[in-house]
Amino acid sequence: MNAIAYQLDPLHDLAGLTVREQQAPRPGPHQVVIAVRAASLNRRDLMLMDGSYPLPATPGVIPLSDGVGEVIAVGDDVTRAALGDRVTASYFVRFISGPQRLAHVAEQYGANHHGMLATYAVIEEDSVVHVPDHLTDIEAATLACAGVVAWAALTKPAPVGPGETILTVGSGNVALFAVQYAKMLGARVISITSGPEKAERLLELGADETVDRSAIPDWDEKVLELTDGHGVEHVVEAVGLPTLSKSVRSAGYNATVTMIGASQLPQGQPFENPFVGTYLGIRRIAVGSRDDFEAMNRAIGQHRMRSVIDRTFPLDQAVAAYRYFRDGDPFGKVVITMPRVRGGPALTSR
Secondary structure (H helix, E strand, O other): OOOEEEEEOOOOHHHHEEEEEOOOOOOOOOEEEEEEEEEEOOHHHHHHHHOOOOOOOOOOEOOOOEEEEEEEEEOOOOOOOOOOOEEEEOOEOOOOOOOOOHHHHOOEEOOOEOOOOEOEEEEEHHHEEEOOOOOOHHHHOOHHHHHHHHHHHHHOOOOOOOOOEEEEEOOOHHHHHHHHHHHHOOOEEEEEEOOHHHHHHHHHHOOOEEEEOOOOOOHHHHHHHHOOOOOEEEEEEOOOHHHHHHHHHHEEEEEEEEEEOOOOOOOOOOOOOOOOOOOOEEEEEOOOOHHHHHHHHHHHHHHOOOOOEEEEEEHHHHHHHHHHHHHOOOOOEEEEEOOOOOOOOOOEOO
C-alpha cells in the first residue's frame, strides 16, 4: 500500500475527511518522523469536524492528536529520540511543564498542526513522549488526549489518595481512564453510567459502585446515599454542563468538581445555577503538559495498566471509524491501525 494521509475540511461532516497520497517527509533540525502504527479518536475530533471546538481546524490538516509510531528519521539537533524508538506526541505542541498558558493551547496536533491519521507523522522534538513498553501499539495510541486529561484531573494540583471518594460522570474514555487512575491512587470510585451493561464493565474496570442514570434519574441523591450523606471529595465531570448541577449536588463540603475540556449545553436545555447552597470549587481543565504525560506513563508502566479498547479499523476505513465513534456508542477507544509501508524517508535530515 502506498503512503497516504487523511485531511480534514471542517464543516463538511464526514465528507470533509478525504485521503491523499503522502510523500515521505524529511525532518527539520528539531523534528522526528515516525511511521505511524496506530491512531485513535477523541470527542474533540468530532468537534473539530463540525466546527464546535474552541480552536478551529486548519483546512487540509491531518487530523487526530493520538497515535504511536516508530522513529524512522531524526533531525540534526534532536536529542530526545533515536531511530527505532516507539513514541507518541503530547497533545499540545509546545506545553512542556508548569502552569498552562494561552500560548500553549494555541498549537495542537490534529487541529492546526498535522496529526496522526497518516502513514507518516512529523513531531516536534519538544512533543516527543516514549510510551510504556508493555502496551501494544493499539493501546499506546490512546493516551495523549483522554489519558492525560484524566491524569491531570486526579493529580493536579495535588493527587487524590486513599480515604477519598471519587465520582466519575459518564462512561466515555476520560471517565474510563479516570476510574483506573483513581484506583491506582488508592481512592474509592463511584461511576455514573447509562445502562446495566456499561455498569458491569465499569465494575470490572475497578469502580467500587456504579449508578445507572437511566434507572435512577436522580443519581445525585443515590451518590449521597452511598457516601452516608457526606458527598464525594472529587468529581471528574466528563459530560459537561448538562450534568454539572447533579455533579455539584453529589459533592461534599470543600470538594472539587473538575470539568473536562470543551463542552456545550444542548440547544434549548435550561441551565440550573449549580452553586446554590454549596461550598466547593469548580474548575475546567484541558489536557496536561508533556511532564504530566510522562508521569502518567511511569504510573501506567508501574501498575501495568492497559487502555480500554472498543474496536479497531484499518487505515483505509478511517471514515467508517469516525462514523462508528460518533454513532456507535463505543465503550473504550476506537483505534485506526496503519499498514507497514515499504521504503521511507532518509534516516536523518542531513
